């Protein structure tokens with residue numbers, strides 16, 4: 001149960017409204033406004049020290065904004081901290097897991113912290129272990145897991161109470177390319193299941209293929225391109241196509257298709273998720289036709305003609 005469907009003014013589940021945060025005299029987040037919707041994955045990118053973790057920590061409720069406010073389903077934390085916490089899952093950069101406990105014991109512990117117990121806790125543990133593919137590792141001590149599996153448990157711990165919003169701080173950091181790809185595929189599935197996901201990373205290129213939108217922070221300020229879509233000018237917006245493939249196509253075939261794409265068309269693939277970006281409908285249509293001609297089978301796809309995103 002995700003609770004009553006109370007959303008922000010424009011239907012957003014998570015809203016940062018003119019948020020500023022200081023450490024001493026240093027303003028590390030400066031008037032940031034950003035709205036995230038259900039079923040949307042926003043990549044929060046920017047160099048080290050640009051304020052990504054700080055911005056997430058305010059939404060997670062672990063520190064207060066000095067100015068502005070954060071709303072989750074229209075609710076401010078100070079109005080009802082318990083109801084707010086139920087809606088938010090936070091996976092911090094430093095895993096807070098207990099190495100000497102098993103995967104399941106860790107998740108049970110975090111579930112209890114969220115006030116879950118009995119059958120509800122049991123059901124939530126099953127669900128979350130299924131979502132992150134942890135079933136076969138449930139009895140393994142966390143201290144013996146690889147970095148990729150630890151990150152999965154870290155994310156599962158954030159999801160155990162079934163929040164509407166998932167905040168992920170550098171979840172792919174330190175992972176090899178294959179583990180990163182697998183983890184990003186899992187994260188995009190969580191988004192597809194309806195979660196509003198914000199993923200902070202200083203490696204924006206890596207998440208561009210799965211992100212619906214990229215919000216770029218620089219010295220605590222949000223780049224023009226990443227502001228709330230409704231406030232953006234619609235000058236030559238890119239056309240985007242997101243597709244879910246039946247099977248991941250062989251690499252040689254992708255290479256072949258890429259060679260034939262019209263100038264300016266980008267094609268990215270993570271697992272079975274494909275993204276095409278083009279400047280015109282003609283070039284997008286041409287690229288799609290090329291993929292279909294080569295036998296790439298889509299389970300589904302959607303196109304977005306949007307000024308919402310600079311999907312870098």
Ligand SMILES: Nc1ncnc2c1ncn2[C@@H]1O[C@H](COP(=O)(O)OP(=O)(O)OP(=O)(O)O)[C@@H](O)[C@H]1O
Pocket residue numbers: 023028046047048049050051052053054055202
């Ligand atoms: N507890 C703190 N006290 C003082 N300054 C802090 C504190 N935490 C963070 N900062 C400073 O705030 C700024 C933003 O830090 P933050 O960790 O939010 O950036 P980031 O974009 O997440 O960086 P990274 O990618 O390295 O995690 C940095 O200049 C950092 O040094």
